[in-house]
Amino acid sequence: MYLLAIETTGPQLSVAIIDEQGRVREEKADEGFNHLTNLMPLIDKITKENALAPEDAAAIAVSRGPGSFTGIRIGVSTARALAQALGLKAVAVPTLESFVYHAPEFKGAICPIFDARRSQVYGGAYAWCDGADDALMQKTADGRAYMTLVPGGAYTFDEYIGLLKEALAKARIKEIMAFGDGMRPCGERFKEFAASEGLGFIDARDAEAPAVQSAASVARLGLDLYREGKTCSFEELLPDYMRKAEAERKLEEKRAADADR
Amino acid sequence: MKDGKFLTLAIESSCDETSVAVVADGRTVLSDIISSQIKIHTQFGGVVPEIASRHHLTNINEVTEQAMREADVTWDDIDLIGVTYGPGLIGALLIGVATAKAYAFAKNKPLVGVHHIQGHISANYIQYPELKPPFMAMVLSGGHTNIINVTDYNKCTVLGGTRDDAAGEAFDKVARVIGLGYPGGPKIDKAAKEGNPHAIEFKRVMLEKGSMDFSFSGIKTGVLNYVNTERQAGREISVPDVAASFQAAVVDVLVTHSLHAVKEYGIKTFAIAGGVASNSHLREAFEKACKEEGIEFVHPSPILCTDNAAMIGSAGYYEFIKGYRSGTDLNAVPNLQIGEKQGVFLAK
Incomplete structure (x- = not known):
């Protein structure tokens, strides 16, 4: 039994396979946005090198967003077509949440932020915890649990920080590890926030943990979801853009303004 | 299999x-x-x-x-x-x-x-099971207007094309200006059926002699100027007449250029293709011109x-x-x- 995992939503494309025991192998492409060119050859490579037949996969797990709209679509449409043609189930993996597996031993808040432009970030915050009884906690395949501090969404950085501050106080968390390409525009402000609140701050770019999206984490969270029966058919596998198309937003604004008149 | x-x-x-x-x-x-x-x-x-x-x-x-x-x-x-x-x-x-x-x-x-x-x-090839290359083709769509020499099933060369707007683009823009909206091609085709193609003589832009390129922005500008002048003078425009006259001007340019290419290359079959190729006036004009020149004219059904x-x-x-x-x-x-x-x- 194995799961194939696909990650194309960020700056670096990767694919991974995970077996029943949770053993992961990952292949990464060079950074750069040619995910469409690189994805199938990498899937071909990882299955061949591990002597796995595509049709023997238990399910296809894919990072469903948020992230680059184009990147999300390359991964999700590939996963849909693979699941359809191979007759397999799919697992839609929330990209932000997959970052919990970037730092499975970390005791503080895991904070992925992606540059969403238009002065926003796609952000979420999560923390591993001991008690697995709380209904709000997500249990993992090996009996551990993590909780959501800030639900994944598109926020201005100030909104994100506001929600995070409140959640950290409530959960009595004193340390932050920050990930994602949102650190480029917002890293300095994030660091200042942590300093002003007396919180420990780790920039994943300076740590051992991967700094951006990775298929290994998608595979791990994908296996958890698969074990809980949270699979779907290829038709039900949908991206989570977390934002409307620009034209759609403008049209709605215009209609709302017209209605007010 | x-x-x-x-x-x-x-x-x-x-x-x-x-x-x-x-x-x-x-x-x-x-x-x-x-x-x-x-x-x-x-x-x-x-x-x-x-x-x-x-x-x-x-x-x-x-x-x-x-x-x-x-x-x-x-x-x-x-x-x-x-x-x-x-x-x-x-x-x-x-x-x-x-x-x-x-x-x-x-x-x-x-x-x-x-x-x-x-x-x-x-x-x-789907429409005509016996059709084989070589032939000359004109591809007309929202993004393309080209005269293409089809030398083999998978080989072709572009002989000429638009230097500015594609034919479909010009249809969309004119349709917007005269209030027909999107998509322009079918709407102009329909409106033109009620209009007089000689009501307004929009200037046909033919490029230098021997060139197989064409230009539609001139015709489009002609329509825009006409509509503005009439509106400023407080006169109401006849949408069917403008549509028919505009369409006639575009079709004239297309037919003249493609027949020139067909004759120059001594090719016996002429095909049209692409979204704009389903325009009924365009088909009739090509049909007539090809018949006069003794050239076989082929075109896919509208759905193709x-x-x-x-x-x-x-x-x-x-x-x-x-x-x-x-x-x-x-x-x-x-x-x-x-x-x-x-x-x-x-x-x-």
């Missing part, structure tokens, strides 16, 4: 139509499902790339199921996967390409990337003129027969040139 026929599963998603087809021996359409997004884009006044891409993703797999069901085939019957990889909207193209590559990988089928314009030309996957299935089949293949690294190429092959290589 099914019943001794070579079956191509073809995918087209270059603009706002999601289409999947099954084509036998490159000529017979077993199914050609077209899921159009036109209603969605009409509220925006034109195709919105991001929205088109989102819809392609949610539509394409079901369209494939329908195409296979209607053709009554299984994956085992399919011999080849063909897909449009350019030119077109990048976000739209990549849904088709990613899907086609995944199908080819999962089912271990050969894959061929197809040029969208090659597909439009190949619609004629729109963006559809059956035409891609025909073009893909001939690429395959000629020995061309694409790899799992096939990319979408938004500005793929006519006659250009990227990621489509001769099999060893």
Whole structure:
């Protein structure tokens, strides 16, 4: 039994396979946005090198967003077509949440932020915890649990920080590890926030943990979801853009303004 | 193979139509499902790339199921996967390409990337089972206006094209100005039927002698100036007359240029293709002009003129027969040139 995992939503494309025991192998492409060119050859490579037949996969797990709209679509449409043609189930993996597996031993808040432009970030915050009884906690395949501090969404950085501050106080968390390409525009402000609140701050770019999206984490969270029966058919596998198309937003604004008149 | 026929599963998603087809021996359409997004884009006044891409993703797999069901085939019957990889909207193209590559990988089928314009030309092979190259073709669509010398099933050269607006673009812009809205082509065609094509003589822009290029922005500007002048003078314009006169001017330029090319190259068959090729006045004008010159005129039925996957299935089949293949690294190429092959290589 194995799961194939696909990650194309960020700056670096990767694919991974995970077996029943949770053993992961990952292949990464060079950074750069040619995910469409690189994805199938990498899937071909990882299955061949591990002597796995595509049709023997238990399910296809894919990072469903948020992230680059184009990147999300390359991964999700590939996963849909693979699941359809191979007759397999799919697992839609929330990209932000997959970052919990970037730092499975970390005791503080895991904070992925992606540059969403238009002065926003796609952000979420999560923390591993001991008690697995709380209904709000997500249990993992090996009996551990993590909780959501800030639900994944598109926020201005100030909104994100506001929600995070409140959640950290409530959960009595004193340390932050920050990930994602949102650190480029917002890293300095994030660091200042942590300093002003007396919180420990780790920039994943300076740590051992991967700094951006990775298929290994998608595979791990994908296996958890698969074990809980949270699979779907290829038709039900949908991206989570977390934002409307620009034209759609403008049209709605215009209609709302017209209605007010 | 099914019943001794070579079956191509073809995918087209270059603009706002999601289409999947099954084509036998490159000529017979077993199914050609077209899921159009036109209603969605009409509220925006034109195709919105991001929205088109989102819809392609949610539509394409079901369209494939329908195409296979209607053709009554299984994956085992399919011999080849063909897909449009350019030119077109990048976000739209990549849904088709990613899907086609995944199908080819999962089912271990050969894959061929197809040029969208090659597909439009190949619609004629479906319409006319006996048609063979060489012939001259004029491709007319929202994004293309070209005179093309078709020398073989998978080979062609552009002899001329528009220097500014594509014919379809000019139709859309004029339709907007005279209040007909989007999409311009069919709306102008319909309105023109009630109008007088000689009501206003818009200046035909013919470029320097010997050139096979043409220009539509001049005609379009002529229409805009006319409409503005009339409106400023407080006179009401006759929409059918403007539509008919504009259309007559465009068709005049197209017919003159293409017949010039056909005669110069001594070619006996002339084909039209692409979305604008379903314009009824255009067909009549070409029919008449070709008849006068003793040239055979061929054109696909209106449904084969729109963006559809059956035409891609025909073009893909001939690429395959000629020995061309694409790899799992096939990319979408938004500005793929006519006659250009990227990621489509001769099999060893």
